[in-house]
Amino acid sequence: MSYRELPDFDRPTAESVRRTRRTSIWIIPLVILQQSTLIFRHDGDKFSQLVGAICWTVLTIAELWWLLGLPFKWMSERDQAILNDEWSRSASGDAARWGIATAALSGCAMMIARIWVRLDAGIAIYALVNSALIVAVARFWWLDRDESDEDE
Amino acid sequence: MNPTKMSERLANRLKERRTELGLTQGQLADMCLVSRKTVNTVENGVFVPSTLLALKLADALQVSVEQLFWIDR
Numbered sequence: 038m039s040y041r042e043l044p045d046f047d048r049p050t051a052e053s054v055r056r057t058r059r060t061s062i063w064i065i066p067l068v069i070l071q072q073s074t075l076i077f078r079h080d081g082d083k084f085s086q087l088v089g090a091i092c093w094t095v096l097t098i099a100e101l102w103w104l105l106g107l108p109f110k111w112m113s114e115r116d117q118a119i120l121n122d123e124w125s126r127s128a129s130g131d132a133a134r135w136g137i138a139t140a141a142l143s144g145c146a147m148m149i150a151r152i153w154v155r156l157d158a159g160i161a162i163y164a165l166v167n168s169a170l171i172v173a174v175a176r177f178w179w180l181d182r183d184e185s186d187e188d189e
Numbered sequence: 190m191n192p193t194k195m196s197e198r199l200a201n202r203l204k205e206r207r208t209e210l211g212l213t214q215g216q217l218a219d220m221c222l223v224s225r226k227t228v229n230t231v232e233n234g235v236f237v238p239s240t241l242l243a244l245k246l247a248d249a250l251q252v253s254v255e256q257l258f259w260i261d262r
Contacts, residue, residue, distance in 0.1 A: 055224065115222060118223070119222060122223040123223065123242055124224060124226050125224070181226065
Protein backbone atom coordinates (compact mmCIF):
# COMPACT_ATOMS: atom_id res chain seq x y z
CA MET A 38 0.00 0.00 0.00
CA SER A 39 1.33 3.43 -0.85
CA TYR A 40 0.68 6.71 0.89
CA ARG A 41 0.90 10.25 -0.33
CA GLU A 42 0.76 13.59 1.36
CA LEU A 43 -2.55 15.39 1.43
CA PRO A 44 -1.82 19.12 1.36
CA ASP A 45 -5.55 19.90 1.38
CA PHE A 46 -6.65 17.31 3.90
CA ASP A 47 -10.08 18.85 4.34
CA ARG A 48 -10.98 18.38 0.66
CA PRO A 49 -12.25 15.16 -0.88
CA THR A 50 -9.69 13.38 -3.03
CA ALA A 51 -10.25 11.34 -6.19
CA GLU A 52 -9.94 8.20 -4.07
CA SER A 53 -12.57 9.34 -1.56
CA VAL A 54 -14.98 10.35 -4.35
CA ARG A 55 -14.53 6.98 -6.07
CA ARG A 56 -15.07 5.18 -2.76
CA THR A 57 -18.25 7.16 -2.08
CA ARG A 58 -19.45 6.51 -5.61
CA ARG A 59 -19.01 2.76 -5.09
CA THR A 60 -20.82 2.68 -1.77
CA SER A 61 -23.62 5.14 -2.58
CA ILE A 62 -25.18 2.87 -5.24
CA TRP A 63 -27.10 1.07 -2.47
CA ILE A 64 -29.04 4.26 -1.75
CA ILE A 65 -30.37 4.66 -5.30
CA PRO A 66 -32.94 1.77 -5.25
CA LEU A 67 -34.30 3.10 -1.95
CA VAL A 68 -34.69 6.61 -3.39
CA ILE A 69 -36.41 5.19 -6.48
CA LEU A 70 -38.88 3.24 -4.36
CA GLN A 71 -39.56 6.28 -2.22
CA GLN A 72 -40.00 8.64 -5.18
CA SER A 73 -42.31 6.22 -7.00
CA THR A 74 -44.74 6.26 -4.08
CA LEU A 75 -44.75 10.07 -4.21
CA ILE A 76 -44.81 10.62 -7.97
CA PHE A 77 -47.74 8.34 -8.70
CA ARG A 78 -49.95 9.54 -5.88
CA HIS A 79 -52.11 11.67 -8.17
CA ASP A 80 -54.35 12.73 -5.33
CA GLY A 81 -51.36 14.04 -3.38
CA ASP A 82 -51.20 17.70 -2.47
CA LYS A 83 -48.78 20.22 -3.98
CA PHE A 84 -46.27 19.68 -1.20
CA SER A 85 -45.95 15.93 -1.73
CA GLN A 86 -45.71 16.49 -5.50
CA LEU A 87 -42.93 18.99 -4.85
CA VAL A 88 -41.12 16.48 -2.61
CA GLY A 89 -41.45 13.87 -5.38
CA ALA A 90 -40.03 16.26 -7.95
CA ILE A 91 -37.11 17.11 -5.65
CA CYS A 92 -36.44 13.39 -5.05
CA TRP A 93 -36.31 12.74 -8.79
CA THR A 94 -34.02 15.72 -9.36
CA VAL A 95 -31.66 14.56 -6.61
CA LEU A 96 -31.59 11.05 -8.05
CA THR A 97 -30.96 12.39 -11.56
CA ILE A 98 -28.05 14.49 -10.31
CA ALA A 99 -26.60 11.47 -8.46
CA GLU A 100 -26.86 9.34 -11.58
CA LEU A 101 -25.33 12.02 -13.79
CA TRP A 102 -22.52 12.32 -11.29
CA TRP A 103 -21.95 8.61 -11.55
CA LEU A 104 -21.95 8.54 -15.32
CA LEU A 105 -20.49 11.86 -16.38
CA GLY A 106 -18.45 12.95 -13.41
CA LEU A 107 -19.61 16.45 -12.59
CA PRO A 108 -16.76 19.00 -12.51
CA PHE A 109 -15.39 19.15 -8.98
CA LYS A 110 -13.95 22.64 -8.94
CA TRP A 111 -12.72 22.25 -5.39
CA MET A 112 -10.48 19.37 -6.41
CA SER A 113 -6.89 19.64 -7.45
CA GLU A 114 -6.04 19.11 -11.12
CA ARG A 115 -4.41 15.82 -10.16
CA ASP A 116 -7.57 14.50 -8.51
CA GLN A 117 -9.77 15.69 -11.38
CA ALA A 118 -7.47 13.95 -13.86
CA ILE A 119 -7.54 10.71 -11.86
CA LEU A 120 -11.31 10.83 -11.46
CA ASN A 121 -11.85 11.25 -15.20
CA ASP A 122 -9.02 9.07 -16.41
CA GLU A 123 -9.16 6.73 -19.39
CA TRP A 124 -10.60 3.79 -17.49
CA SER A 125 -13.39 5.93 -15.99
CA ARG A 126 -14.30 7.34 -19.41
CA SER A 127 -14.22 3.89 -20.95
CA ALA A 128 -16.45 2.51 -18.17
CA SER A 129 -18.86 5.46 -18.56
CA GLY A 130 -19.07 4.83 -22.31
CA ASP A 131 -19.78 1.15 -21.81
CA ALA A 132 -22.38 1.93 -19.14
CA ALA A 133 -24.05 4.46 -21.46
CA ARG A 134 -24.36 1.81 -24.20
CA TRP A 135 -26.07 -0.52 -21.71
CA GLY A 136 -28.39 2.32 -20.69
CA ILE A 137 -29.32 3.11 -24.29
CA ALA A 138 -29.95 -0.57 -25.00
CA THR A 139 -32.17 -0.79 -21.91
CA ALA A 140 -34.16 2.29 -22.97
CA ALA A 141 -34.66 0.78 -26.43
CA LEU A 142 -35.76 -2.58 -25.00
CA SER A 143 -38.03 -0.96 -22.37
CA GLY A 144 -39.67 1.21 -25.01
CA CYS A 145 -40.24 -1.80 -27.26
CA ALA A 146 -41.59 -3.89 -24.35
CA MET A 147 -44.00 -1.09 -23.39
CA MET A 148 -45.23 -0.71 -26.97
CA ILE A 149 -46.01 -4.45 -27.01
CA ALA A 150 -47.50 -4.38 -23.49
CA ARG A 151 -49.89 -1.53 -24.34
CA ILE A 152 -51.80 -3.93 -26.61
CA TRP A 153 -53.09 -5.62 -23.45
CA VAL A 154 -52.44 -3.11 -20.67
CA ARG A 155 -53.49 0.53 -20.53
CA LEU A 156 -50.29 2.45 -19.85
CA ASP A 157 -50.21 5.60 -17.78
CA ALA A 158 -47.92 8.20 -19.39
CA GLY A 159 -46.28 9.09 -16.07
CA ILE A 160 -45.51 5.48 -15.24
CA ALA A 161 -44.20 4.88 -18.76
CA ILE A 162 -41.79 7.83 -18.55
CA TYR A 163 -40.75 6.81 -15.05
CA ALA A 164 -40.08 3.21 -16.10
CA LEU A 165 -38.28 4.16 -19.30
CA VAL A 166 -35.97 6.77 -17.77
CA ASN A 167 -35.21 4.96 -14.55
CA SER A 168 -34.70 1.52 -16.06
CA ALA A 169 -32.13 2.96 -18.47
CA LEU A 170 -30.39 4.97 -15.78
CA ILE A 171 -30.37 2.17 -13.23
CA VAL A 172 -28.88 -0.29 -15.71
CA ALA A 173 -26.26 2.27 -16.74
CA VAL A 174 -25.35 3.05 -13.13
CA ALA A 175 -25.24 -0.65 -12.19
CA ARG A 176 -23.01 -1.39 -15.18
CA PHE A 177 -20.70 1.48 -14.25
CA TRP A 178 -20.59 0.26 -10.66
CA TRP A 179 -19.70 -3.25 -11.84
CA LEU A 180 -16.91 -2.04 -14.11
CA ASP A 181 -15.57 0.44 -11.55
CA ARG A 182 -15.86 -1.93 -8.59
CA ASP A 183 -13.06 -2.03 -6.09
CA GLU A 184 -9.88 -3.16 -7.81
CA SER A 185 -8.12 -6.31 -6.77
CA ASP A 186 -5.26 -6.12 -4.35
CA GLU A 187 -1.93 -4.86 -5.53
CA ASP A 188 -0.28 -7.19 -8.07
CA GLU A 189 -3.22 -9.59 -8.26
CA MET B 190 -1.04 -3.20 -44.13
CA ASN B 191 -2.44 -6.38 -42.64
CA PRO B 192 -5.96 -6.21 -41.27
CA THR B 193 -6.12 -6.65 -37.48
CA LYS B 194 -6.96 -10.18 -36.48
CA MET B 195 -9.50 -10.75 -33.74
CA SER B 196 -7.09 -13.08 -31.93
CA GLU B 197 -4.50 -10.32 -31.54
CA ARG B 198 -4.09 -8.77 -28.13
CA LEU B 199 -1.89 -6.15 -26.58
CA ALA B 200 0.63 -7.80 -24.29
CA ASN B 201 2.79 -5.88 -21.85
CA ARG B 202 5.60 -6.25 -19.38
CA LEU B 203 4.30 -3.50 -17.13
CA LYS B 204 4.33 -5.53 -13.94
CA GLU B 205 7.80 -6.92 -14.61
CA ARG B 206 9.29 -3.46 -15.22
CA ARG B 207 7.37 -1.87 -12.34
CA THR B 208 8.62 -4.41 -9.83
CA GLU B 209 12.15 -4.01 -11.21
CA LEU B 210 11.94 -0.33 -10.26
CA GLY B 211 10.35 -1.17 -6.91
CA LEU B 212 7.15 0.76 -7.68
CA THR B 213 3.66 -0.10 -6.53
CA GLN B 214 0.62 0.24 -8.80
CA GLY B 215 -0.45 3.25 -6.74
CA GLN B 216 2.89 4.99 -7.17
CA LEU B 217 2.92 4.35 -10.91
CA ALA B 218 -0.67 5.60 -11.14
CA ASP B 219 0.32 8.78 -9.30
CA MET B 220 3.22 9.34 -11.70
CA CYS B 221 0.91 9.03 -14.72
CA LEU B 222 -2.04 10.92 -13.16
CA VAL B 223 -4.45 8.02 -13.48
CA SER B 224 -6.26 5.82 -10.97
CA ARG B 225 -4.76 2.58 -9.67
CA LYS B 226 -7.69 0.83 -11.33
CA THR B 227 -6.38 2.01 -14.71
CA VAL B 228 -2.86 0.70 -14.02
CA ASN B 229 -4.30 -2.55 -12.68
CA THR B 230 -6.52 -3.13 -15.74
CA VAL B 231 -3.76 -2.23 -18.21
CA GLU B 232 -1.34 -4.53 -16.40
CA ASN B 233 -3.82 -7.42 -16.48
CA GLY B 234 -4.62 -6.86 -20.16
CA VAL B 235 -8.24 -5.94 -19.42
CA PHE B 236 -7.91 -2.40 -20.75
CA VAL B 237 -6.01 -1.22 -23.83
CA PRO B 238 -4.47 2.19 -23.05
CA SER B 239 -4.39 5.13 -25.44
CA THR B 240 -1.13 6.13 -27.12
CA LEU B 241 -0.85 9.01 -24.66
CA LEU B 242 -1.13 6.77 -21.62
CA ALA B 243 1.19 4.17 -23.15
CA LEU B 244 3.80 6.91 -23.66
CA LYS B 245 3.30 8.18 -20.11
CA LEU B 246 3.70 4.66 -18.68
CA ALA B 247 6.82 4.04 -20.77
CA ASP B 248 8.25 7.36 -19.66
CA ALA B 249 7.53 6.64 -16.00
CA LEU B 250 9.10 3.20 -16.30
CA GLN B 251 12.09 4.57 -18.25
CA VAL B 252 11.70 2.29 -21.28
CA SER B 253 10.42 2.75 -24.82
CA VAL B 254 6.80 1.97 -25.65
CA GLU B 255 7.92 -0.94 -27.83
CA GLN B 256 9.75 -2.47 -24.89
CA LEU B 257 6.65 -2.17 -22.74
CA PHE B 258 3.88 -3.14 -25.15
CA TRP B 259 3.70 -5.49 -28.11
CA ILE B 260 1.05 -7.30 -30.13
CA ASP B 261 0.62 -10.89 -29.04
CA ARG B 262 -0.38 -13.01 -32.06
